Amino acid sequence: xxxxxxxxxxxxxxxxxxxxxxxxxxxxxxxxxxxxxxxxxxxxxxxxxxxxxxxxxxxxxxxxxxxxxxxxxxxxxxxxxxxxxxxxxxxxxxxxxxxxxxxxxxxxxxxxxxxxxxxxxxxxxxxxxxxxxxxxxxxxxxxxxx
Numbered sequence: 001x002x003x004x005x006x007x008x009x010x011x012x013x014x015x016x017x018x019x020x021x022x023x024x025x026x027x028x029x030x031x032x033x034x035x036x037x038x039x040x041x042x043x044x045x046x047x048x049x050x051x052x053x054x055x056x057x058x059x060x061x062x063x064x065x066x067x068x069x070x071x072x073x074x075x076x077x078x079x080x081x082x083x084x085x086x087x088x089x090x091x092x093x094x095x096x097x098x099x100x101x102x103x104x105x106x107x108x109x110x111x112x113x114x115x116x117x118x119x120x121x122x123x124x125x126x127x128x129x130x131x132x133x134x135x136x137x138x139x140x141x142x143x144x145x146x
Contacts, residue, residue, distance in 0.1 A: 003073060006022055006023050006024070007020040007021060007022050007023060008020070008022075008026060008059045008060065009057070009058055009059040009095070010026075010030070010039050010058055010059070010060060010090075010093075011051075011054050011055050011057070011093075012032035012034065012035060012037060012039055013039070013041070013045040014032065014035050014037035015034055015035040015037065015039070016051045016054045016055070017034040017035065017056075018054070018058075019030055019032055019034075019039060021032055021039065023120065026034055026090040026091065027090055030090075036127050037061055037088045039090070040089040040090045042085055042086035043082060043085055043086075044065065044081060044082065044085045044094040044095050044096045045093065045094070045095040045096070045101055046095070046096055046098075047064065047095045047096065047097040047105075048097075048101070048102060049102055049104065049105055052097070052105055054121075055093060055095060055122070056120055056123045057123055058093060059091045059122065060090075060092060060128065061091075061092045061093070061120065061121050061126075061142075061146035062093050062095060062119070062120040062121075062126065063088075063091075063093070063094045063095070063116065063117060063118070063119050063120075063142050063146070064095050064096070064097055064117065064118050065077070065081050065091055065094070065095070065096045065115055065116075065117055066097050066099050066106055066109070066114055066115060066116045066117075066118070067096055067097070067098060067099065067114050067115045068098060068099050068100045069098065069100065070100075071114050071115065073114075073115055073131065073132040074085075074114055074132070075137045076132050077115055077132035077133060077138070079135075080132075080133065080134060080135040080138050080143075081094065081130050081138065083095070083135050083139075084135065084138050084139050084142060087139055087141065088110070088142060090141075092142060092146060094142075099111055099114055109125070112130075113131070114128050114134055115130070115131065116128065116129070116130045117129045117133075117138075117141075117142075118130045119142065119145045119146050121146060125146070126145060127141075127142060127145035129145075
């Protein structure tokens with residue numbers, strides 16, 4: 001979907017429809033044109049092989065937490081990642097990818113340890129960080145990286 005001047009391509013976290021949102025209206029709680037769900041709900045999006053590439057194509061920087069349910073540091077960082085989503089939306093999209101359920105995607109990005117955070121801009125990896133981070137450091141790292 002080509003972008004119009006002054007608009008941002010945002011993928012709906014519910015139905016994965018691409019939406020054009022005027023950049024000046026991102027903070028006004030926009031809804032999806034198709035399913036009418038909120039485009040931002042202050043929570044990380046759950047990524048799967050079915051929706052990963054759609055979110056990767058968004059104009060928003062995509063921050064992916066590659067994690068697993070059995071991982072202690074992953075569980076420890078989960079509340080900080082949740083808080084970061086609330087603090088950084090609507091200018092960033094935070095998402096979580098369960099590496100146990102999506103081993104092929106984890107392999108595609110050579111995930112060797114978890115948690116691993118990757119920042120993507122328009123589909124390209126621009127930053128990577130392995131290991132859990134405290135809330136303030138997490139938000140600061142994301143802002144610096146994207």
